[in-house]
Amino acid sequence: MAIEEFIIKSSVGRVREYDAGDVVFSEGNLPNYYYQIIEGEVKLTNYDDDGKEAIQNIVTAGHSVGEFLLFIDKKYPANAIAISHCKILRISKLKFFKLLEDYPELKMDLIRNLSDSMFLKFVMRQILSIKDPATKLKVLMDHLKGTQDETTAFSFQIPLTRQQMASLTGMRVETTIRALKMMEKENIVKIRNRKIFY
DNA sequence: TCATTAAAGTTAT
DNA sequence: ATAACTTTAATGA
Numbered sequence: 687m688a689i690e691e692f693i694i695k696s697s698v699g700r701v702r703e704y705d706a707g708d709v710v711f712s713e714g715n716l717p718n719y720y721y722q723i724i725e726g727e728v729k730l731t732n733y734d735d736d737g738k739e740a741i742q743n744i745v746t747a748g749h750s751v752g753e754f755l756l757f758i759d760k761k762y763p764a765n766a767i768a769i770s771h772c773k774i775l776r777i778s779k780l781k782f783f784k785l786l787e788d789y790p791e792l793k794m795d796l797i798r799n800l801s802d803s804m805f806l807k808f809v810m811r812q813i814l815s816i817k818d819p820a821t822k823l824k825v826l827m828d829h830l831k832g833t834q835d836e837t838t839a840f841s842f843q844i845p846l847t848r849q850q851m852a853s854l855t856g857m858r859v860e861t862t863i864r865a866l867k868m869m870e871k872e873n874i875v876k877i878r879n880r881k882i883f884y
Numbered sequence: 885t886c887a888t889t890a891a892a893g894t895t896a897t
Numbered sequence: 898a899t900a901a902c903t904t905t906a907a908t909g910a
Contacts, residue, residue, distance in 0.1 A: 706897090819885095848903065848904095849901080849902060849903085857886085858886075858887055859902080859903080860887080860888085860904080860905085861885095861886060861887075863903070863905090864886090880894085880902095880903070887908100887909085887910085888908080888909080889907085889908085889909105890905105890907085891904100891906090892903100892905085893902105893903080893905100894901100894902075894903070894904090895900100895902070896900085896901075896902085897899085897900080897901090
């Protein structure tokens with residue numbers, strides 16, 4: 687049984703609803719809760735002086751958000767903002783630790799989630815260090831598509847806007863658009879009425 | 885080459 | 898209707 691089922695069953699936490707754009711937590715705040723997405727998507731972002739957004743990660747249903755901060759005494763290094771309408775489970779830090787004590791098997795769940803996000807950190811860091819825009823996008827898309835690579839060309843629709851791809855890779859949206867058009871010419875992606883297939 | 889700015893068209897809420 | 902996203906073009910580092 688997964689962590690969220692335990693929490694819901696024992697009703698120690700509650701599910702809150704968020705609309706797209708709603709803030710789940712803000713940079714600089716002290717972490718007091720464990721959050722897990724039941725439905726919808728959340729982005730972890732930072733904003734520079736000009737208000738330009740850098741997306742660290744997009745978290746989907748079934749995953750926890752910012753959980754690693756419950757184990758260290760630090761403030762949130764990023765904002766968590768709902769991208770779509772979301773249902774998010776929230777449980778206080780204290781109750782969360784109590785739950786882990788009572789049900790040690792949940793710790794494996796937690797470790798898996800942590801490992802997942804750590805792996806993602808490596809992928810994202812690699813993408814940021816790549817210079818060529820098309821290569822950046824290709825590595826991002828490879829990651830999104832999963833490891834089943836070549837098997838089925840153009841079978842995967844990229845679940846991101848060009849804007850989001852730009853914010854994830856550290857590029858401008860115009861550069862992203864140009865790179866994608868190049869990639870279409872080179873038969874790396876297919877674009878059908880603005881949808882990107884890889 | 886890519887970021888930036890501007891302007892205009894398109895889609896989503 | 899309004900905001901968000903997409904696209905093209907021009908300019909500059």
